[in-house]
């Protein structure tokens with residue numbers, strides 16, 4: 001057993017498609033899982049990460065070595081279940097210590113049927129992913145009293161086709177429209193509250209994170225959430241003041257239904273705001289192209305510059321695809337750029353009240369650095385109302 005490991009000792013294997021094998025210990029469900037292995041550099045927020053629907057079909061490794069320290073609770077979730085395909089960590093502490101904790105991370109992973117592995121040299125794994133790019137992988141736990149098979153783990157890893165071309169937004173989306181009715185919630189030290197709704201926002205659910213809906217509700221929006229494949233006519237029938245295009249998993253390019261619906265609504269001049277997958281969908285709807293990144297951006301300390309105010313924002317990020325800025329048409333103005341690699345982080349339409357952001361303004365690493373984008377959306381709806 002590696003010296004840094006302090007959890008239970010059921011053997012498990014992590015295999016990467018390039019043939020790399022890591023041996024560790026199961027800390028979640030028994031069985032196997034496959035997906036694209038990505039690394040996330042956030043020091044906290046493992047529960048938000050695991051439940052973020054954007055991580056569907058991705059196995060996440062966290063670079064911070066101690067994961068599980070503060071247990072899990074029922075309020076920090078971004079969706080009703082874990083969406084990540086698996087979890088890879090270095091050390092699961094024996095003790096979860098936090099007054100909000102209701103369960104240990106290990107018990108939560110088992111209850112959610114998530115295959116997860118600890119005792120892994122996550123620095124080495126992250127270096128491989130940085131050098132070679134995010135790649136397919138598998139976690140395989142041992143059968144009762146046996147060792148997991150390296151050959152089987154490798155075969156499983158290589159069976160995952162990769163995320164390029166995978167349309168997952170419609171898979172994780174709700175199946176029927178609903179109105180967001182959470183009216184009071186814990187926000188850090190205090191409580192957030194739904195204020196009197198003044199605007200009706202129709203949100204396309206490509207895998208929406210709950211905190212986005214809360215931040216809209218908190219700013220006086222009634223939010224109706226529509227399934228990903230809803231049409232522009234479905235949204236228009238609800239007489240919206242604004243359209244929200246959500247985050248979500250997979251490749252944005254095959255989401256033709258989302259691209260068509262958002263194009264129609266943006267062209268109609270309805271104020272529109274997109275986050276992450278929603279940003280990519282807005283770009284595709286505007287005529288730009290998206291591309292797969294080498295290892296993407298996954299973390300909570302990514303500096304992004306607002307080109308108008310020149311301010312540097314500390315942002316939360318989770319994307320493996322990006323908009324190719326060289327393909328943006330003339331009616332799209334770049335507003336935000338990543339200071340890590342210069343990639344596009346936000347743009348606005350100069351001819352329509354529509355803008356979008358690649359990172360996650362609803363997550364709070366800054367902690368409120370990027371929240372002003374929600375206010376900007378409210379401002380667009382206010383301006384449209386006065387017309």
Ligand SMILES: NC(=O)CC[C@H](N)C(=O)O
Pocket residue numbers: 054246247248249250251252275276277278318319320321322
């Ligand atoms: N968080 C997201 O919305 C992710 C968008 C898209 N699935 C990507 O990986 O780029």
